[in-house]
Amino acid sequence: MSSSVIDFIATEARFGAHNYAPIGVVLSRGEGVWVWDTEGNRYLDCLSAYSAVSQGHCHPKILAAMVEQAHRLTLTSRAFHNDQLALFYEEIAALTGSHKVLPMNSGAEAVESAIKSVRKWGYEVKGVPDGQAEIIVCANNFHGRTLGIVGFSTDPETHGHFGPFAPGFKIIPFGDAAALEQAITPNTVAFLVEPIQGEAGVVIPPAGYFPKVRELCTANNLMLVLDEIQTGLGRTGKLLAEQHEGIEADVTLLGKALSGGFYPVSAVLSNNDVLGTLKPGQHGSTFGGNPLACAIARAAMRVLVEEGMIENAARQGARFLEGLKDIRANTIREVRGRGLMLAVELHPEAGRARHYCEALQGKGILAKDTHEHTIRIAPPLVITSDQVDWALERFATILTQDFS
Numbered sequence: 001m002s003s004s005v006i007d008f009i010a011t012e013a014r015f016g017a018h019n020y021a022p023i024g025v026v027l028s029r030g031e032g033v034w035v036w037d038t039e040g041n042r043y044l045d046c047l048s049a050y051s052a053v054s055q056g057h058c059h060p061k062i063l064a065a066m067v068e069q070a071h072r073l074t075l076t077s078r079a080f081h082n083d084q085l086a087l088f089y090e091e092i093a094a095l096t097g098s099h100k101v102l103p104m105n106s107g108a109e110a111v112e113s114a115i116k117s118v119r120k121w122g123y124e125v126k127g128v129p130d131g132q133a134e135i136i137v138c139a140n141n142f143h144g145r146t147l148g149i150v151g152f153s154t155d156p157e158t159h160g161h162f163g164p165f166a167p168g169f170k171i172i173p174f175g176d177a178a179a180l181e182q183a184i185t186p187n188t189v190a191f192l193v194e195p196i197q198g199e200a201g202v203v204i205p206p207a208g209y210f211p212k213v214r215e216l217c218t219a220n221n222l223m224l225v226l227d228e229i230q231t232g233l234g235r236t237g238k239l240l241a242e243q244h245e246g247i248e249a250d251v252t253l254l255g256k257a258l259s260g261g262f263y264p265v266s267a268v269l270s271n272n273d274v275l276g277t278l279k280p281g282q283h284g285s286t287f288g289g290n291p292l293a294c295a296i297a298r299a300a301m302r303v304l305v306e307e308g309m310i311e312n313a314a315r316q317g318a319r320f321l322e323g324l325k326d327i328r329a330n331t332i333r334e335v336r337g338r339g340l341m342l343a344v345e346l347h348p349e350a351g352r353a354r355h356y357c358e359a360l361q362g363k364g365i366l367a368k369d370t371h372e373h374t375i376r377i378a379p380p381l382v383i384t385s386d387q388v389d390w391a392l393e394r395f396a397t398i399l400t401q402d403f404s
């Protein structure tokens with residue numbers, strides 16, 4: 001490592017809060033599926049900033065839209081109208097088939113906004129006694145890092161010593177429709193769930209789970225809130241992961257790839273009157289729905305469709321999954337995924353996934369470990385067959401080694 005690399009890392013460590021443990025690479029440039037470090041080494045990005053850079057790094061059309069808009073108008077606040085918000089609404093509603101849109105910034109803000117909205121809906125429409133609303137969530141969930149959200153996380157690292165927390169959440173196992181049925185009471189206003197649990201290690205629920213969930217939510221008049229912040233916008237090979245299940249959520253949360261990685265943009269989408277309960281002054285955000293964010297999100301959605309990225313995610317995801325399954329290595333316990341949301345779970349005896357990710361870095365691949373023994377693989381949706389094969393060769397080399 002050159003002195004400059006050590007400098008960046010040491011300076012971060014000296015001044016920054018130590019709430020991350022990054023892999024020892026300092027990136028300075030990106031294009032499509034590739035990123036380069038300060039020394040000029042090239043890597044295939046198999047994390048895509050947790051799916052935020054699905055359209056590929058520095059997509060030229062999103063960049064152009066951002067620059068063009070930045071020259072004209074960046075922020076008005078919602079105290080005034082701007083000429084991008086209506087177009088953003090129209091286009092995201094058309095793309096997703098939603099009726100109402102609430103623009104926010106980070107994913108966690110979208111989740112918080114959904115929680116507020118379904119509670120309000122519960123009191124004002126469903127008739128739940130004030131202060132009694134219950135929301136059901138799943139064990140091993142990941143919905144973000146705000147206080148409201150970490151309070152119902154089951155990961156001790158995530159919530160430990162951050163309490164006290166807000167009440168009103170009930171935790172059930174993921175993928176267990178009977179548990180949902182048992183947890184529902186007359187005061188339940190919503191079931192908040194990820195279609196595939198991403199941070200938990202790409203956990204795909206059993207077939208038939210979501211149709212049953214949909215049925216229970218409808219039968220009991222509660223809102224099915226799908227957190228598609230990671231799974232949405234093509235990551236799983238369909239626009240929304242719910243389409244694999246043949247269901248429609250009442251409330252859908254998008255973020256991450258909604259801006260192609262240029263800027264924090266998130267949205268709460270609803271296909272009923274949940275968002276209709278919000279009246280002037282009851283919720284807001286200084287930056288939410290700003291013209292720069294809207295122009296970027298419009299371009300990010302446009303290229304996703306125009307450049308066939310969703311179909312490509314399905315095609316290359318299948319190729320990647322098959323290739324990973326073909327790797328004969330006794331380090332591997334299970335390979336799973338849908339579209340370009342993939343994971344390799346290692347046998348606990350094989351050693352920590354972190355060591356494999358560090359070895360992959362040496363081969364020109366950046367991937368991220370999660371939960372000790374799982375390597376998560378989520379390249380930009382613009383990846384080609386040749387690039388998938390290139391990556392598979394390197395995965396095969398590393399996974400057949402022993403880092404225990």
Ligand SMILES: *Cc1c(COP(=O)(O)O)cnc(C)c1O
Nearest residue numbers: 106107108142143144227229230
């Ligand atoms: C990343 C993520 C969030 C939180 O988004 P932030 O922009 O980091 O606040 C919420 N839910 C899911 C499923 C995510 O993957």
